[in-house]
Amino acid sequence: LLDGGKMSKSKGNVVDPYVLAERFGVDALRFFLLRSFPFGSDGNFSNEALINTINVDLANDLGNLVSRTVAMAQKYFGERLPPVQTADEEKDAELTKMVSTLRDKYEEQMEKYAFQNALAEVFKVISRANKYIDENAPWVLAKSEEDRPRLAKVLYNLLETIRICGGLLKPFMPDTAAEIARRLGDARTDWDSLTGFGVLPADVATVAGPALFPRIDVEKELAALEELNKPPVPALQIEPYSEEKVDFDTFCKSDLRAVKVKDCQPVKKSDKLLCFT
Incomplete structure (x- = not known):
């Protein structure tokens, strides 16, 4: 469904997945579809819902x-x-x-093909990790030399959380999962390494990088997508040249006049008619 109605070529409201993948990335599009719709069932798609999911789940929470x-x-x-x-x-x-x-809860949902629920479990942890940052305020711990071991522990807990969540996101967003692992010093994200807490080395190396998912300007992007989805203007239909000839008697009945056009204006409420004077 598109905005509550069925997609139809005759209505001209079919969504082109290639356009969406090019603009937002394959990972983001795949994530949205599996996060938003029960697998194997119909869902109500809208460009606004896609953009909001990218901004909230991927840019704000994970990114x-x-x-x-x-x-x-x-x-x-x-x-x-x-x-x-x-x-x-x-x-x-x-x-x-x-x-x-997390891995056990995730596996239980994946075995039932409940991908929507599996992703929900991962993002519960991601949301909790963001809250954990605010609770522990690393920027405050950094002010005291005595608190630096505690600061290191808080950051380690966050990095290990990111490693496991990134590994579990691999089936949905393989490129994003690989980039997350790279930023954690090519950390292990194989299935066996995701079952417990503490696999990441204590002296883990980190690598900086750009935003995984930059925020999207909703209004501008919706306007751009609407422009892209406009049906093409049909080509002007010109009648083919005819070999048929007018006989002389018919030609003599014609009223041929030479005129000088002084002005030409479009006819109101018409896309094709012109008024010559």
Whole structure:
């Protein structure tokens, strides 16, 4: 469905997936379709819903989590975290437990082809990780030398969360998952490595990069897509040349006059008629 109605060539409202993939990327388009619609069922598609999903889930939630965490790791510790960190604290428990059990919940949904639910489980953890940043305020911990081991632990927990979430997103967004692993020093993301918390080396190396999913200006993009979806103007139909000739008697009945055109104006409420004077 498109905006609540069926797509139809006769209506001229068929969505071209090649255009969408070129503008937004194959990963983002695939993610939107599997995140928004139950697998094997009809869904209500709209360009606005696609753009909003990219902005909220991919740019705000996933993209910001990766960008902020890697940026803070590099700002406070350079390319590598220190190998010595503090032990987990009570306020780490909720996040680490969610991450440790994520693969099993994800696998349960994937085996039922409930891709929508599998992605929902991953993004619950991503949302919790963003909240974890605000709760622990790494920028405050960085002000005290005594808090640097704790700062390293907070950033490690975030990087390990990103590693596991990125690995589980691989079937949906393979290119994005590969880029996330690259930014974590080509971290392991094979299936066996996603079952527990703590696979990432303590002195993990990080690599900076541009935003995974830049935010999209909704109004401008919708206008551009509407322009692209306009049906092409039909070519002017010209009657083929005819070999048929007029006989002399008919020609003599014709009233032929020579005129001088002084003005030409379009006829109101008509796309084709012109008024000559």
